[in-house]
Amino acid sequence: CKGPEGIKAAAGKEVKEGEDLAVGSVDGTSSLNNVPTLAFPSISTADFQFDLEKASDIIVEKVEEFVTKLGNARFVFVDLSHGSKILSLVRTKSGQKNIDTDKFLTFVGDITRLYSGGGLHCNVIANAANWRLKPGGGGVNAAIFSAAGPALEIATKERAGSLTPGKAVVVPLPSTSPLFSREGVTHVIHVLGPNMNPQRPNFLNNDYIMGCKVLREAYSSLFEGFASIVR
Numbered sequence: 001c002k003g004p005e006g007i008k009a010a011a012g013k014e015v016k017e018g019e020d021l022a023v024g025s026v027d028g029t030s031s032l033n034n035v036p037t038l039a040f041p042s043i044s045t046a047d048f049q050f051d052l053e054k055a056s057d058i059i060v061e062k063v064e065e066f067v068t069k070l071g072n073a074r075f076v077f078v079d080l081s082h083g084s085k086i087l088s089l090v091r092t093k094s095g096q097k098n099i100d101t102d103k104f105l106t107f108v109g110d111i112t113r114l115y116s117g118g119g120l121h122c123n124v125i126a127n128a129a130n131w132r133l134k135p136g137g138g139g140v141n142a143a144i145f146s147a148a149g150p151a152l153e154i155a156t157k158e159r160a161g162s163l164t165p166g167k168a169v170v171v172p173l174p175s176t177s178p179l180f181s182r183e184g185v186t187h188v189i190h191v192l193g194p195n196m197n198p199q200r201p202n203f204l205n206n207d208y209i210m211g212c213k214v215l216r217e218a219y220s221s222l223f224e225g226f227a228s229i230v231r
């Protein structure tokens, strides 16, 4: 069982896979479960090859902005492995900015198994989507569509046919989806980030002026989408 990891408290701590990471307070997990919580992966930094330093600055900047705006809501930044560079950059930078560790946590695990695998209840999860909003293609997109089953594909089509970079779409998850029944996820927010991979559509050809602008927009759209559910 992996617990939530308070960013400040966990900074620099070495942990092994499967070790209980709960820090800060004994009731860390249970108190988290009462609060609207968004779990999100790092948008654009794997298949889309966006620079990790720049992305981590933007993640921390946007989280800081929305933690203040939203009040009673939490943000959980998720990646698959303890060795994740983006996770450690974000942890360090958010610690330097003194972001409230009750409102912003990092978590090592599969975003489709946060409750069943980690005891962490997140009612909303974000997906690093492709512009067609199609299942498959690898990464977190393939994992979320596969875990959610056909219900997510149908519900997504009802909301949008495609996305432009920097935009997000909120999709209520039907209760027939295993992600709803097993994990307690009520909404998936698809986000399309900027692409720095020449093999993928909307390639930005290393234009980081545009890329950073679009990544900021992507996180703003994602967090606004979450705010619209919470309010």
Ligand code: AR6
Residues within 6 Å of the ligand: 041, 042, 043, 044, 045, 046, 047, 048, 049, 078, 079, 080, 086, 109, 110, 111, 112, 128, 129, 130, 131, 136, 137, 138, 139, 140, 141, 142, 143, 144, 193, 200
């Ligand atoms: N749980 C948590 N985090 C994950 C999981 C998971 N199951 N799987 C991957 N990650 P990526 P992008 C992390 O490549 O760069 C897709 O093919 C991963 O370690 O999924 O925005 C789409 O169809 C990384 O930190 O998204 C698009 O075409 C982060 O999720 C394209 O890739 C994002 O990695 C989007 O590329």
